[in-house]
Amino acid sequence: MVTMRTFEDLIDDLGGMGRFQILLIISVISCQFFTGWSMLQMSYAGLIPSFRCIVEDSVNVTRNTNQSLDVCEVNGTVCSSYAFSGPAQTVITEWNLxxxxxxxxxxITSVQMGGVLLGALLAGQMSDTFGRKKSLYGFNLYHIIINVGAAFSVSWIMFVVMRFFIGIGIGAIVVIAFTYPLEFLPIKWRPILSIVPSWSLGVALFSAAAYILDNWSQLHLACGILSIPSLIGWFFVPESIRWLTLQGNVKDAEKVFEKIARSNGKEVPLDTMKVLQSIIETENHSREFARSYTYFDLFRNLRMIKLNLVLWLFWSTLSLSFYGISFGVSSLSGNLYLNIFLLAVMELPVRMTTFALNNRLGRKVTTFGFMTLSVLPSAGCLLAYLLAPEPIRDTAVNGLSLIAKMMVASAWSNAQIWTSELYPTVVRSLGYGFANMGARVGGIAAPFVVNFDDMPLVAYGVMTVLLGVCTVLTLTLDETKGKVLSDSFGADTDIKTTEPQHDKGVDKNGEVMGVFDKATEQNLKSDTCTRF
Structure with missing residues (x-):
């Protein structure tokens, strides 16, 4: 009797988490390294130094500098220009903003996040249409060019436009760089993508560069130039086997398996072509009417609608909180560069625990725990503003804000892997892109809603409520721990592959022989698609 072999079985036969997978993760994630730097440019570029108002005497045509700080007029006369304190050269000082x-x-920040939203939309559709590799490295090259161009902005209007186009590159890279390597990993190792600290290290490097360069234009130029080595991965990284298979390019998919086998020092399984062919045949049967999926397919049934709405709110809330604190770092007390650095590195120790927690407790419990721990410090900031005296309040808010951002980042790391596993392969990039749309809407709203300068009570109140609602909503999502990724809509993902369910052997034709376990037998009886 012949059992149904899965894609994960083939990956395990090729060494599982081997040399190829390690090099792949490094190559792909390197494209994302400078997106954190690029995203948070405005946390430095938007710094508002103290300034003095300069007014022009129309009679003597002389300039008088008012000694009062941060005033916008003198005796009813509007400032003609401003004298800023300190050496920092930001877009604020560049164009008197x-x-x-x-x-x-x-x-500027909201327009940038609008670009990120568009980039996430484009990435989902383009990577499912043209492939993961071309889309990732195409957007990476685009992001480098636009960053260099932004360094030579001659007006704030031009800068706004350039930040929008930079946002497109960021949004696209973030979406593809996570889902791409996921499709080469065995089940046990999928959560590792949530702890790779590419974003945090990029932001930490940005804080050091901002301290050294102290110039918004030079920071853009450095970001673009330092990103160039990430293009080298193009010569090593192959196209996604899953994507190739579902496009009907089984021969090309088999060649990728041969490359993995050489890199990991293994032999290609004898039944590789048979498994890939069965996958494409069942997928073609399930599609019936079309070879390509669009965002409309994400809403084809009530289960998918519920999943999309919950994930959309989940991601938008995490983004609102994460970027609200990140972009508002210049409003916190203390040294700006140190605060940016701490915001980046403090989350690393906690995020490193997510791999073990995901495999031991599962996605749902781990995410629920981190979400709960993000609500508490956010509520603490709210209480500090209401009850604590000013000296104590500032210290408390600083510390609690860092903790809140750390927990939100950890919850978001779990959300990334969880979201990727909840969608079937045929729409995985689309689903991940749609969730990212929610994140970008939250990012667009963040500079206005989480405004620590003008309305800190409202900011922390909104964060507390939304994070609390999302904590409860995590309980409505399915657990995906230890389950194979589904290929198509309707595929049953309940079979676990972490423990063998039957004895298997391979005959001379490469067919896998063995005894059906109950779950596999039930799946074969149902008219569902083969699962990766």
Whole structure:
């Protein structure tokens, strides 16, 4: 009797987490390393130094500098220009974006996040249409070019436009760089992608570069130039086997298996072509009418609608909180560069525990725990503003904000792997991209809703409520721990592959012989698709 072999079985036969997978993760994640730097440019570029108002005497045509700090007019006369304190060269000092131009700062950030939203949308569709590899490295090259171009902005309007286009690159890279390597990993090792600290290390490097360069233009130029080595991965990283198979390119998919086998020092399983062919045949049967999926397919049934809405709110809330604190770091007390550095590195120790927790406790319990721990410090900041005296309040809010951001980042790391596993392969990038849309909406709203300068009580109140709601909603999602990734809609993902369910052997034709376990037998009887 012949059992149904899965894609995970083939990966395990090729060494599981071997040399190939390690090099793949390094190559792909390197594309994401500088997106954290690029995303948080405005946390430095938007710094508003103290300034003095300069007014022009129309009679003597002389300039008088008012000695009062941060005022926008003198005796009813509007400032003609401003004298900023300190050496920092930000977009605020470059184009005098204070007083009646103060609105430009949060607008730049929101426009940037609008670009990230569009990039996430484009990435999901393009990677499922043209392939993961071409899409990732195409957007990576685009991101490098746009960052260099932004360094030569001649007006704040041009800078806003460039930040929008940079956002497109960021959004696309973030979406593809996570789902791409996931499709080469065995089940046990999928959560490792949630703890690779590429984003955090990129932000930490940004804080050091901002301290050394102290110039918004040079930071953009450095980001673009230092990102160039990440393009080298193009010559090593193959196209996704899953994507190739579901496009009908079984021969090309088999060649990728041969490359993995050489790299890991293994032999290609005899039944590789048979398994891949069965996958494409069942997928073709399930599609019936079309070879390509769109975002409309994410809403084809009530289960998918519920999944999309919950994940969308989940990601938008995490993004609102994460970027609200990150972009508002210049409003916190203490040294700006140290605060940016701490925001990046403090989350690393906690995030490193997520791999073990995901495999031991599962995605649901781990995410629920981190979400709960993000609500508490957020509520603590709210209480500090309401009850604590000012000196104590500032210290408490600083510390609790760092903790809240750390827990939100850890919850988001879990959400990334969980979201990827909840969608079938045929729409995985689309689903992940749709969830990222929610994150970008949260990012767009963050500079205005989580505004620590003008309304800190509202900011922490909104964060506390939304994080609390999402904590409860995590309980409505399915657990995916130890389950194979589904290929298509309707596929049953309840069979676990962490423990063997039957004895297997391979005959001379490469067919796997063995005894059916009950779950596999039930799946064969049902008209579902083969699962990866």
């Amino acid at each position: 204070v007083c009646d131009m103060k609105w430009v700062k949060p607008t």
